[in-house]
Amino acid sequence: MVTFRGEPNQLVRLNPPIGLLKYVRFDDKGEYTTENERVIKRFHHHFDSVPTPDKAPTPDMTDDLEQTFETTEPTKQWRCDQCEFISDNKGVLLKHKKTEHPKE
Incomplete structure (x- = not known):
């Protein structure tokens, strides 16, 4: 988390918007104070920043982060229709099909 300092009640328009965040x-x-990395990158150029050690992630927040990484879906595997070739990347599969099984 980073805290930025500006004028009190100053309204900043984000052009182009960051997701749904326009102001x-x-x-x-x-x-x-924000955790949004994209906002932090933009604001570092225009405003003074102060790190906020008192608002560090709590153990509850870190547990949630670890759970989200554990529940990620396995990568999809692509199989060749004409042989036993298997790839994690569809582009590699298409290259294999073009070189190993050309159209007649």
Whole structure:
């Protein structure tokens, strides 16, 4: 998390928008705290930043992050119709088909 400092109640228009985020408003103290990496990259060029050690991820948040990585889907495997070739990349499979099984 990073806290940026600007004018109190300053409204910042993000052009182009970051996802659904079109505007950002600093609070009454002139601070805006975010975890969004894309917002952080844009704001580092225009505003002073202060790391926020007091808002570090809690153990509950890290457990959720580990669970999301464990539940990722396995990679899809592509099989050749004419032989036993198997690939994780569809482009590699198409190259194999073109070189090993050309049309007559």
